[in-house]
Amino acid sequence: MIEDIGYIEPVLLIKPEKFSIENIEQYDLCIEIGATYFRFAIKAEGTFISLEDFQYPVNQTQNEFIKSIFNEHPYLAARFWKTIKVILHSTKKTVVPGEIDADLASQVWETLYGTPEKGSSILYARTDQNSIIFQANKEQLDFLFKFYSEKKITIKLAESLLPLGDEQETYLLFDGKGCHLTYNTPQLNCYYAIDWKKIDKSRLHQNVLLIGEITEYATEFNQLTNEINHAKKALLTPNIRLSAEFSQIAEFRYFIIFNS
Structure with a gap:
């Protein structure tokens, strides 16, 4: 048990020995809310120096856990971060060309899907x-905006952080339940599938990069690489800086938060 957390142990904890909460006004806080996990990382002058990764407890809902950890964790409960970025994952989303605003995002959503699901908010990301229009958990958003102040938080969709270039990359992001597929050639597209075998096979001749909750020891990984023999775990670009404490970390698992 980690002494200063007090009630739940992260599956991964990286923290420098001399880290002090008294200096948080100098640090950037990056939070990622996934389907099966909650994690946050801290950056100092552009270098990641700390990471905590949690699995949701079986005796709490996702929203209950998020509220409790923000209220009880000594770092998250602090309000004076230099910047706060919250990364969301969404299983329901659609891509539209060009720039949009909140009103247009809502109009497009209702045209495609009808009235948003109860308890959800419709957001968009550039x-x-x-632009990607996506559905988010309204209770989570309301809590976070109230906790930190809406002006303090920047909301990001996970796909908007992927380094999509001209190399025809296809990213498969595993979230512990299903798979998010994202590519930008010939045009940007992203969608969610419970079973990776049902994804658009026309994309699989591209550079298939695996990120998220998948390891080379998993049966799913062996099946996937047998079918797509050029699929490989994604690597971080050299411009992403990690402190020495991260030397043994699985970069592909934390690919999204490290690209924030």
Whole structure:
């Protein structure tokens, strides 16, 4: 048990010995809310120096856990971060070309899907020349905006952080339940599938990069690489800086938060 957390142990904890909460106004806080995990990382002058990764407890809902950890964790409960970025994952989303605003995002969503699901908010994210409209958990958003102040938080969709270039990359992001597929050639697209075998096979001739909750020891990994023999775990670009404490970390698992 980690002494200063007090009630739940992270599956991964990286923290420098001399880290002090008294200096948080100098640090950037990056939070990622996934389907099966909650994690946050801290950056100092552009270098990641700390990471905590949690699995949701079986005796709490996701929203209950998020509220409790923000209220009880000594770092998250602090309000004076230099910047706060919250990364969301969404299983329901659509891509539209060009720039949009909140009103247009809502109009497009209702045209495609009808009235948003109860308890959800419709947001949008920019990525290069396109926008992604997505569904988010309203209770989580309301809590976070109230906890930190809406002006303090920047909301990001996970796909908007992927380094999509001209190499025809296809990213498969495993979230512990299903798979998010993202690519930008010939045009940007992203969608969610419970079973990776049902994804658009026309994409699989591209550079298939695996990120998220998958390891080379998993049966799913062996099946996937047998079918797509050029699939490989994604690597971070050299411009992403990690402190020495991260030397043994599985970069592909934390690919999204490290690209924030």
